[in-house]
Amino acid sequence: MDTGRRLRAGALLRLFGNWKPGRRDIASSIQGHITQLVCDGRLPFGTHLPSERDLARELGVSRTTVAAVYDRLRASGHVETRQGAGSCVARGPADTSEVATPWYPVGTHAEIDLTQAALPAPTELFADLLARAAPAASRYGEGHGYYLYGLPELRAAIARRYTDRGVPTTASQILITTGAQNALALSLAATLRPGSRVLVEHPTYPNALAAIRRFGGNCVPVDLEPAGWDCERWREAVREARPDLIYCVPECHNPTGLTMPEDCRARLVDIARLAGAALVVDETLTDLTLDEPSPAPLSRFAREGMLLLSIGSLSKVFWGGLRVGWMRGPEAFIARAAAVKATLDMATPVLEQILACYVLAELDAIVAPRRAQLRANRAALMDILATSMPSWQTATPTGGISAWVRLSAPVATRLSEVSRKCGVVITPGPLFGIDGSFEDYIRLPLTLTNEMLPEAMRRLVHAWATVRDTRAVEPPTLVATV
Ligand SMILES: Cc1ncc(COP(=O)(O)O)c(C=O)c1O
Secondary structure, eight states: OOOSOBOOHHHHHHHTOSOOOOSSOHHHHHHHHHHHHHHTTSSOTTOBOOOHHHHHHHHTSOHHHHHHHHHHHHHTTSEEEETTTEEEEOOOOSOTTOSOOOOOOOOOTTSEEOSOOOOOOOHHHHHHHHHHHHHHHHHHTTSOOOOTTOOHHHHHHHHHHHHHTTOOOOGGGEEEESHHHHHHHHHHHHHOOTTOEEEEEESOOHHHHHHHHHTTOEEEEEEOBTTBOOHHHHHHHHHHHOOSEEEEOOSSOTTTOOOOOHHHHHHHHHHHHHHTOEEEEEOTTGGGBSSSOOOOOGGGGOOTTOOEEEEEESTTTTOTTSOOEEEEOOHHHHHHHHHHHHHHTSSOOHHHHHHHHHHHHTHHHHHHHHHHHHHHHHHHHHHHHHHHOTTSEEOOOSBSSEEEEEOSSSOHHHHHHHHHHTTEEOEEGGGGSSTTOOTTEEEEESOOOTTTHHHHHHHHHHHHHHHHSOSOOOOOOOOOOO
16 A cells, blocks of 8 residues: 655655664675664555665665565565555564564573673672571561562662662652563553554663563564663654653663663753653662762653653562662552552562661661672773774673674674584674664673683683684683572
8 A cells, every 4th residue: 555655865865863784694684774763663554765876875875775675575574566666665574573582591601691681689788688687588588578669668769769869759659560571561561552662772771672572562672772861862762653652770770780861861851751652750779889889860840741650679689589670650640550460470579678778777888899890890901802802892881780882793693602612601782683683783781800801701702713714723721600
């Protein structure tokens, strides 16, 4: 069907973001971008695509390449072509990524695991806090134990933290969840409909992409520049995609470590408000800024009538095994999300929540040494990368637990396969993107101390040499890791 909407080649190129013809498989890259635009609704059904000649000229590629792309899009059902009428967006398959592939730790003890951007619990303090929490736990045992919204004292403690950060909050605006992931899932379950469009930073946290898809959303990527968020680009993306929801990680972004500057915050909230889109702000890593204090939370800029949800947890500041997180939002929405939670897990475990109260009371004392440790690990990683991998580019992350490393060739998936054979497991860039983007990136965690880092790098360097030089090379001898 031709709806009459004609897209010029220049307009299509703008929708590609900062696309540039790479050295490899240009046709797949163009095909991937167009498929994404069709699936996320920015190229609606019936849109008339540019001619092969115009698009080839605009993209700076050969006409044969564009012809091959259109052939493939016809074969996949995303585009249809009529004699004399050119090519239009077909109904095609909606979002083909219906089966979401979430990320979860995969390392074994024989390997050095660089896939987990999470620190172990602070051992001594952990035992101490457990001992302090035990009497309260047995007192709770006398009651029924079902707290759909969470323990009142934990809700109050989290509300106080928001108030202290300049966002007046009552306990009734807090829902305790089983980690930030649960808070995200509840936000999505209570807001999305099948086919809803969700704007996401690109790259972004893989399990957010998987959750959005699982709840029927189509992810619309907005490129995160090496310098950070480009508000104009967000404004354009909102105009084009008309999203139902925007998901962002404004502090210590996973995987880049970037933090959104102060001036962009009010603008992004305003963009969401004007578009009538819900804004989900993931603050899981907020307390881990490494150089400067966190700027004012996005919720400071929320206005009457908009839906802004903040989600967070104790996973990154204390321990991922303590499955305690939260959602902050308008009271009426908190009730809606709680109703969804009742159908899923009834409530977050009480013992975890009691421990969380004690953790929160000590949070500042817990976070300070963690930041110091992360700064030291970051310095060690940057040093070793500069000496052993000078062809890779890494901007020093200003927060969080990971570095986003640009390889000198788009071989991240192959590198991750070969690395595993060499005894080190890494996360390839495409996991953080849509449609195979970021094949020239890997994420490395800031978790390794000077003790393990040289051995991890030795294995990675070896894997890199193997990938660059396809001759079979014996893997290095493994050393035991814990
Ligand atoms: C940005 C972001 N959000 C949410 C989560 C999930 O956190 P939790 O373990 O509290 O569910 C993570 C975990 O890595 C994360 O990086």
